[in-house]
Amino acid sequence: MKKDNGGFLSRLIALSAASSFVFGAGAAAAADLSAGEIVSKAHLNYYYAGDDGRAEIVMRLINEKGREQLRELTMLKKDIKDGGAQKYFVFFHKPDDVRGMTFMVWKNVEADDDRWLYVPAIHLIKRVAASDKRSSFVGSDFTYEDVSGRPVADDKHELVKEEKLNKADCYVVKSTPKDRDTEYAYRIAWIDRDRFLPLKEEYYDARGELIRTFEAAELKTIQGILTVTRRVMKNVKTGHRTEVTFGKVEYDLGIPEDVFTERYMERPPRKWFEK
Amino acid sequence: MRFHATVAMCFLVGAACRAADFNAHGFYQANYSLRLPDGDSSCRPGQTEACRREFVRADERIQLEFTPFASSDRTDSFAKTDFYHDSVTDAFKGDVREAYLDYFSGNYDLRIGRQIITWGVGDLLFINDVYPKDWVAFLTGAPMQYLKIGSDALKLNLYSGERTLEFVVVPFFEEDRVPGGQRLIYYDPLPGIRNRSTRRPSAKMENTELALRISQRLGNFDASLFLYRGFHKTPGMEISPDGSSLTFFYPRLNVYGFSAQGPWQRGILSVEGGCLLSVEDRDGRNPGTQNSQIRFLLGYQEELKKDFTAGFQYYVEAMLDYGSYGAVLPAGFPAQDKLRHLVTLRLTRLINYQTTKLSTMSFYSPSDNDYYFNPEISHKFNDDLTATAGLNVLGGSKPHTFFGQFDKNDNIYLNIRRNW
Numbered sequence: 001m002k003k004d005n006g007g008f009l010s011r012l013i014a015l016s017a018a019s020s021f022v023f024g025a026g027a028a029a030a031a032d033l034s035a036g037e038i039v040s041k042a043h044l045n046y047y048y049a050g051d052d053g054r055a056e057i058v059m060r061l062i063n064e065k066g067r068e069q070l071r072e073l074t075m076l077k078k079d080i081k082d083g084g085a086q087k088y089f090v091f092f093h094k095p096d097d098v099r100g101m102t103f104m105v106w107k108n109v110e111a112d113d114d115r116w117l118y119v120p121a122i123h124l125i126k127r128v129a130a131s132d133k134r135s136s137f138v139g140s141d142f143t144y145e146d147v148s149g150r151p152v153a154d155d156k157h158e159l160v161k162e163e164k165l166n167k168a169d170c171y172v173v174k175s176t177p178k179d180r181d182t183e184y185a186y187r188i189a190w191i192d193r194d195r196f197l198p199l200k201e202e203y204y205d206a207r208g209e210l211i212r213t214f215e216a217a218e219l220k221t222i223q224g225i226l227t228v229t230r231r232v233m234k235n236v237k238t239g240h241r242t243e244v245t246f247g248k249v250e251y252d253l254g255i256p257e258d259v260f261t262e263r264y265m266e267r268p269p270r271k272w273f274e275k
Numbered sequence: 276m277r278f279h280a281t282v283a284m285c286f287l288v289g290a291a292c293r294a295a296d297f298n299a300h301g302f303y304q305a306n307y308s309l310r311l312p313d314g315d316s317s318c319r320p321g322q323t324e325a326c327r328r329e330f331v332r333a334d335e336r337i338q339l340e341f342t343p344f345a346s347s348d349r350t351d352s353f354a355k356t357d358f359y360h361d362s363v364t365d366a367f368k369g370d371v372r373e374a375y376l377d378y379f380s381g382n383y384d385l386r387i388g389r390q391i392i393t394w395g396v397g398d399l400l401f402i403n404d405v406y407p408k409d410w411v412a413f414l415t416g417a418p419m420q421y422l423k424i425g426s427d428a429l430k431l432n433l434y435s436g437e438r439t440l441e442f443v444v445v446p447f448f449e450e451d452r453v454p455g456g457q458r459l460i461y462y463d464p465l466p467g468i469r470n471r472s473t474r475r476p477s478a479k480m481e482n483t484e485l486a487l488r489i490s491q492r493l494g495n496f497d498a499s500l501f502l503y504r505g506f507h508k509t510p511g512m513e514i515s516p517d518g519s520s521l522t523f524f525y526p527r528l529n530v531y532g533f534s535a536q537g538p539w540q541r542g543i544l545s546v547e548g549g550c551l552l553s554v555e556d557r558d559g560r561n562p563g564t565q566n567s568q569i570r571f572l573l574g575y576q577e578e579l580k581k582d583f584t585a586g587f588q589y590y591v592e593a594m595l596d597y598g599s600y601g602a603v604l605p606a607g608f609p610a611q612d613k614l615r616h617l618v619t620l621r622l623t624r625l626i627n628y629q630t631t632k633l634s635t636m637s638f639y640s641p642s643d644n645d646y647y648f649n650p651e652i653s654h655k656f657n658d659d660l661t662a663t664a665g666l667n668v669l670g671g672s673k674p675h676t677f678f679g680q681f682d683k684n685d686n687i688y689l690n691i692r693r694n695w
Contacts, residue, residue: 069658095658096694121420124393129542132578139629
């Protein structure tokens with residue numbers, strides 16, 4: 001989910017104008033934009049669409065034998081600052097043992113995120129540590145950082161090449177974490193050159209072996225905002241994969257900021273969380 | 276036979292609820308716990324059952340959770356009821372875990388009815404959580420949520436800017452369920468007195484419990500202040516002048532406390548403290564009433580590596596009137612120390628895409644020299660079927676300390692839950 005304070009539509013128009021202008025002059029475009037700028041733009045489009053947003057998310061966790069686990073959740077997000085602070089609110093519908101559980105994140109850029117978890121069985125709201133960014137989000141192949149975004153400045157970016165991926169012109173960018181705080185050594189991202197969205201990512205370990213892949217499997221334009229509505233993360237080593245579908249995506253709903261407070265963790269407003 | 280008929284009925288009710296869109300959910304659960312053999316088979320009077328190798332828990336239950344009335348933006352309702360067969364006593368029972376109505380408004384929420392309230396930041400250590408608990412269920416391997424019992428209460432939450440005020444009124448007293456029957460072996464200082472009774476606070480207006488919590492953010496921390504006026508949830512005792520009978524009663528209690536929880540270093544730091552005053556016995560002259568105490572806890576939890584979390588706590592309680600405690604303690608009663616220290620360590624490891632959970636919770640008291648150790652493994656076969664197995668191991672060097680008295684209750688438990 002992503003956002004744009006200046007109006008996404010205007011930027012989209014500007015972007016498409018720019019891309020048609022440089023069409024056929026890929027090398028020139030690459031020279032114009034640094035790898036960091038490319039990643040920043042994609043990051044903004046992917047994580048900061050609209051001023052706020054809502055989606056009904058279905059996650060299918062599939063192991064190498066084809067056995068499936070299901071997670072259904074409603075996610076709200078609100079951007080406090082474009083490319084900066086955000087607030088997330090997640091309400092779990094399924095499976096039954098986590099139904100009614102809510103999870104709230106205040107994403108901070110300079111400091112660690114603030115996170116809260118509400119446990120309905122004992123009506124308890126507790127703080128959750130934010131240091132474990134690389135931990136699995138609800139048992140899936142996505143990490144917390146995959147869900148709310150890894151800060152662009154945490155990595156060193158270099159443009160490797162440009163190539164077509166499924167007919168889309170892409171920048172291929174290698175991003176290497178500055179601190180060794182990740183389970184991977186570097187990742188290669190295919191970023192759509194016209195629309196600035198990551199279409200594919202490959203994660204490699206220190207020996208250069210592929211360990212994990214991300215794929216933007218379906219894109220839809222919603223309220224003028226190009227949105228990745230199906231995302232697949234696969235653990236190449238184990239064969240386990242997670243397919244995430246974003247349904248009923250809506251942007252710019254005017255979600256009040258006070259929804260993202262402890263008050264509503266126990267009693268999530270029906271208006272936002274009823275399916 | 277009766278049990279099976281009831282189970283069938285519950286399924287039918289469940290199916291009907293779902294059909295009628297009551298938003299019904301629930302589970303079937305089988306929970307067994309077997310006492311582990313102990314070399315010493317001597318039984319205390321009245322506890323003949325408890326010293327055999329036997330099941331300390333055997334129940335099969337259906338939980339039904341539903342929304343009895345249509346919800347709106349302003350109102351909601353919720354009910355959670357268990358129907359179960361207790362195979363140890365061969366009794367069929369129902370248990371209304373929660374049943375309440377909600378009203379929401381701009382700056383306040385109101386909840387009326389039976390509700391579970393959890394306050395404070397301790398992990399299984401309670402200072403400001405003045406709400407009833409079922410320690411028997413907990414010590415015999417029931418899932419954690421069964422430690423908490425609902426309170427029949429009115430709860431008003433007021434929201435004013437950054438500050439939240441929670442006001443709880445509990446007109447009907449509900450005590451902790453503590454080892455006291457024949458199921459668990461515990462320390463009984465007066466085994467000779469068999470004539471026993473219990474006096475619970477009656478449903479009089481003046482016995483209404485009142486609790487207040489004020490919360491707000493202090494920097495990165497969530498901080499709270501607590502006030503409580505009510506009763507101890509575990510009993511004190513009174514011996515009749517002729518020494519022939521024993522009455523358990525629940526002394527009046529006031530609690531003044533605080534808590535704070537927030538990020539520190541790479542984890543979460545928790546601090547909580549409280550002053551627990553036995554107000555009818557302010558100078559601690561009555562040996563049958565719990566001495567007033569100050570309690571304090573400091574906890575830190577961190578994910579050491581991916582899906583492996585460690586949580587450490589230090590807890591201390593100090594008697595405020597230790598001088599008079601010592602002076603009035605009847606001869607032959609074991610004296611407690613003025614200070615009781617406790618350290619806990621919880622380790623949790625998730626594997627197989629979080630479908631398998633390995634955990635241990637350990638308590639050790641250097642002052643009482645006693646311990647409680649609870650390793651557990653839990654596995655989700657699929658989204659609806661979970662099996663859990665674990666051990667409760669308790670003991671200590673003295674037979675009367677907090678954990679030491681439960682020495683002969685070590686048990687191994689199994690729990691299977693299927694959602695429907």
